[in-house]
Amino acid sequence: MKSLTCKQGFLHRFVDFSESHPDNVAIRNLDADETVTYRALRIRAEECNGLLDGLGISPGVKVALVLPNGVDFIAYYLAIIGRGAIPVILNHKLTAFELSNVLRIAQPVLIVTTDTLCEQHLETLQPFRSLILSTGDEPSAPLPKNAVIASGLPRQALPLSLPEDDAIVSVQFTYRGVGKPLAVTHRYLDLTQSSDGLHEQFHPQGIGSVHLVTLPLYAIFGLSVMMVFPLSIGATLLMTNTLLNRDLAQVLSEHQVTFACLVPDVIRYFNARLVKRKGALLPLHPRLMIYSGGSHLPADEAEKLGKLLGCAPVLQGYGLTESMPVIVQSSVGAVHRGAMGQPISGVELRVVDAHGRDVAAGAIGELWIRGPMVTPGYEDEPQLNAYSFRDGWFHTGDLVWRDDEGHVFFYCQRLRISKIKAQMVDLAEIESIALQHPDAVRAKAYIVPDQKEVNVLHLSVEGNGGLSQNDVSTLLARYLSGFKLPKFIEIVPLKEEIHAR
Template sequence: MKSLSSKEGFLHRFVGFSESFPEHIAIRNLDAEEDTVTYRELRIKAEECNGALSALNVLPGDKVALVLPNGVEFIAYYLAIIGRGAVPVILNYKLTPFEMNSVISIARPTLVVTTETLFEQHSETFQPDYGVKHSLVLNAASEPSSPLPDNATADSRLPRQTEPLLLPEGNPIVSVQFTYRGIGKPLAVSHRYLDLTQSSDGLHEQFHLQGVGSVHLVTLPLYAIFGLSVMMVFPLSVGATLLMTNTLLNRDLAEVLSQHKVTFACLVPDVIRYFNTRLTKRKGALLPLHPHLMIYSGGSHLPADEAEKLGRLLGCNPVLQGYGLTESMPVIVQSSIGKVHRGAMGQPIRGVELRVVDAEGRDVAPGRIGELLIRGSMVIDGYNDAEDANARFFRDGWLHTGDLVWRDDDGHVFFYCQRLRISKIKAQMVDLTEIESIALKHPDVVRAKAYIVPDNKEVNVLHLCVEGGGDLTQSAVSTLLSRYLSGFKLPKTIEIISLKEEIHAS
């Protein structure tokens, strides 16, 4: 592996591959027949996107929000924003208008790049009052359902021009994303160019060697740091092919892995459970897979038996795990080239330090449970403009993760539970305080308590208990929550407790 002493980041490497291996496939889209993009074509596409940004007067240092699903456009515009010296603000395109408003009002991007459908959904937020001077609307129909306002432009109306990508100097911010920490509001996180590259390199040192000819199955959302770093930055910085699909759940996983000779895949635990159920019913012989196929799990904890089951059903090694946060990028990983420690998340990658401490901040012995603390160049110094949160979670140079873990005698880290008022539902972060605050918007709700109970498969299930008066019903609370929150944040059960009348002494 090349040391980062050369100050060569992932965009430098991508441009290098576009020159050395111009006809090598960078992206293969499974959802569109014969839809491939070579490294040369992806660079040209990124330069065209840079030309569009230039036409809209995007300047170095400007914040540009990407509100897009996985696809070539997302990747090309991300590369273009960095190659222009601007700052990508990467947002979950599935957010409700309420949720989108909360992050846009914090980030205040100058430009939003999105689709016509998403622009219509969030048009009240993509406005100058929230810092958005303009919106670039991609793939808009020649005659949109309603005319675009003056502060929005369809990409088809811009002159087709290319501008070269400028390679970053130093260690600029190349990602602003949002997370939750149980305080009821989103927190902005910034990651830097060389740090993101170093995280990718540190992971690679624990993997079977990847490069030109490797195929990476991309199923994770690129708006999350796990997907961005492992599923886009990593493969593009080693010359691999991104095999992209948004329809994996409708496909035969074994056929996809076999037919395309996949060498690397990341799946979240819910998807692994889903395919374990489907593959159990699959008939026929095991299909030939790449001899060094690596399947990793991230996003939330995966029980060891589920990891081993998928390996048996596919005829490959068990699923390995990694660990990271929006605040840190992936920093702990189980090695695919070393001895597997059953159920472990792995060991810290190069450049990461960790501690496991008790309630008084003292290091605990192997086998003892404590809170995980981490630090390193890929761990942020603090949230953007959030002094209270920084004082709580960043102390003496360490990020206090809120995750309770233990280590074995070899230093492998094992997950125990999360002690903050957050949890992962379908690999998405859920802030219990946020859910309670929305429930309290109902005029008849006096108290609300959200809580998590794992089911018999160790899957986190969200429940909500509300106390209120009047004719408060589950339906009314559910309707209110649906109006504000994304689907994965909606509780599976809602319990209503009626207020008891106060007894007054005579």
């Protein structure tokens, strides 16, 4: 793939489409029955830019987005990079403990969030300046002292300043099995090039194509594939946060969706529902592509959804917060059953043994990757960077194998991290919270796949006397998001106490 210039970056392309095809639909929000054209989205982003300007946001400073998927998320994201500021993109479902950890690392000068989320995290947000977007309900509690309500500020649209260099356009957080969140940055042209590399593997998309947005935009997979990609080719984003309450076949058929990404748990859910669906298959777009990401999807589940919908089997991709999507099954080439695919343009990969030597086809080894899509390292983590990033290669920690044609197949994760419901889980973090209980002495979190190859989180805690499963589960729920909570908790009496008896 050729090197890009700034004039080919995704914001430049979006602005071009807002001028050449202003009335084309950029976003159709099913939940709010809202349609936003490319021109209207640009105006909305320019209004957000005006609000940020009024609050004194200058180029190079960090602005945190703590918002659900929706038009506001997209408009403010475009506005932040259109000011030359740096978006810090956070999961809006984090607990107060998790949110305070990432904010302490990121130190944004402003947080953009909703009044509902502000009330939920009132104490956590107090030290920070906040811009509050209304959800329509009156606040039931006082806002933080440094908060301002967007609806009360004067409206002034300011044009977006298009990046003139390879600026940072996202800061996101991940885990590496060290018990704390790690900040990862991505740049303007690299994010664009990743989207272009993916598109080379897809049936051509563009004006008239419809992309079903179901992945969270706070994750790099959602941001790059579900927002940056469609807005840079003039496609329509079909958005909903309530897909699980809808008929998937009806949504795909009614809106003639051409591209959709679903995580494995959602695919399993709809497979179970579609088996019970009565009536004839609904007419789908003839080149509908459904992809899976976020974690490994067994081949039989991929094929099952295709049969139930009457379309091609689900294809897979692979990426990391550290790398953006870098491996994908091609919709225009040969598909190898169960594979994650092959590297996109601009990405190099190796599969190596414990000594860093390349292994033969069919042998299992650790996946190493490099290319412009790979972050240069974690912010302020020199020791971890020296271990994870060497000679330009990122050591993913994922064990894989390749067939004779270079298709990559997932085997397992080597680090003490895992994916639960397509979300990253750091086993060391869970153990550290369990050990906050005064009667807990040792803790061990581990993963056991169930009969459907779904990762199930287990926790064993060794402790004194009256330590109970309820004690541990209550403690974990106070600090951690629901997907990090173990399904099974085992309490083991201290060995010293057993011997004493």
